[in-house]
C-alpha cells in the first residue's frame with residue numbers, strides 16, 4: 057500500500073527531505089539546557105517564556121541550569137497567547153537590541169512561535185507581515201541563518217519544537233497564518249514530560265487533540281509525490297506532503313493517542329499516560345514538521361478568527377479565546393468523513409491506529425469509522441459537541457468558510473480537491489454531533 061501511495065507522478069516531487077532538531081526526551085531533561093547551550097557555543101542567551109511561567113519552577117530549572125553552565129541570560133516574558141504581528145515585532149526588537157548569541161524558548165506553542173518570529177526579525181529585519189505567503193503577505197523569504205534556538209515545550213501538543221513554522225495572528229485580518237522557512241527549525245528540542253505534571257485536564261485534552269489531529273492530518277495528507285517538483289534542494293520546504301518518514305512518526309503518535317488520551321485527561325496522577333502523550337506530541341510534531349497539516353488546521357483558523365465570547369477554563373486569557381486543539385478537533389469528525397473518499401485506505405488505517413472498531417468495515421465506511429472514533433474520544437474527554445456549543449450558528453457558516461479558505465498552504469495539502477462550498481458543507485455538519 058505504501059509504495060503504491062507514494063508512486064511518482066509526472067510533475068511531482070521525486071525526492072524528500074527529512075529534518076528534525078537534535079532531540080532530548082525524558083523527565084529531568086529540562087535541567088540539561090545549560091549543557092546543551094554550551095554544546096552550541098552559546099554564552100549570552102535570550103530566554104523567551106510567558107508571564108505565567110516566569111518566576112515559576114520550570115523557569116527556575118532553566119535559569120539554574122544556564123547559571124551552572126556559565127551562560128548569561130536575559131528573560132523576555134512579554135509573550136501573547138496566540139502571538140500577533142505586533143507582539144512578535146516587539147519580541148524581535150528585544151532580540152535585535154541585545155547582544156545575544158542564541159535563544160532558549162520555554163513554554164507552549166505561543167512562546168516557541170514568538171521566539172521563531174523574533175529570530176527571523178533579528179536575522180533579516182523588516183515587517184513580520186511581509187513574510188506571510190501571498191495574498192496575506194508578500195511571501196518574503198528568510199535567506200540567512202538565524203541564531204541557534206533551543207526549544208523546550210511545556211504542553212503536550214504543539215509540536216512547534218520540531219517544526220520550521222511559526223503561527224502568528226495577522227492583526228489587520230484578525231486571523232492566524234503560518235510563516236514557514238527551513239531556517240526556523242530549532243537546533244535542539246528538549247522535551248521533559250514533567251513540565252506537564254500540573255496542567256489542568258482541559259488543557260491536556262485540547263493539546264491532546266492537537267497532537268491527534270497533527271498525526272491524522274499527516275497520515276491522510278496529499279502525498280509528497282503529488283506536490284510540485286522543487287528544482288533546488290535549498291528552496292525545498294520541509295512541509296512537503298505525506299511521506300514514508302512522516303508516516304512512521306504519525307502511526308506511533310496515533311497509537312499513543314488511542315491508548316492514552318482519555319486516561320491522561322481524566323487522571324492527572326496517571327503519569328504513564330501523560331508522559332506518553334508528551335512523547336506522542338513530539339512524534340506528531342516531527343511528523344507534521346515534515347509533511348504539513350491539512351483541512352482540520354485550515355478550518356480551525358476560521359473558528360479562532362470568528363470566535364464568539366467564550367471563556368476557557370485553565371487558560372490565563374481574558375479576551376475571547378478558543379484553545380487551538382479545540383478549534384482543530386471540533387470540525388475534524390466532519391472533515392474526515394469528507395476527505396475519506398479520496399484515500400479511504402489511509403483513513404481506515406488511521407482509524408485503526410487510534411483503536412477504532414472497524415470489524416466488518418469496508419473502504420466505503422472509512423470516513424464513518426474514523427469520525428465515530430474521534431467522537432468517542434471527544435466525549436470521553438469532555439470536548440464541546442460541535443461548533444454550536446462554542447457559540448456558532450448556521451448563519452455563520454459562509455463566513456467561517458470564507459475565512460478558512462485563505463489558508464491556501466494547508467488546503468493544498470488536503471487529499472481531496474476542496475472548494476468553498478465543500479467547506480460550508482463541512483462546517484454545517486460540524487455544528488452538532490450528538
Ligand SMILES: [Fe+2]
Nearest residue numbers: 266270353380
Ligand atoms: Fe496544531
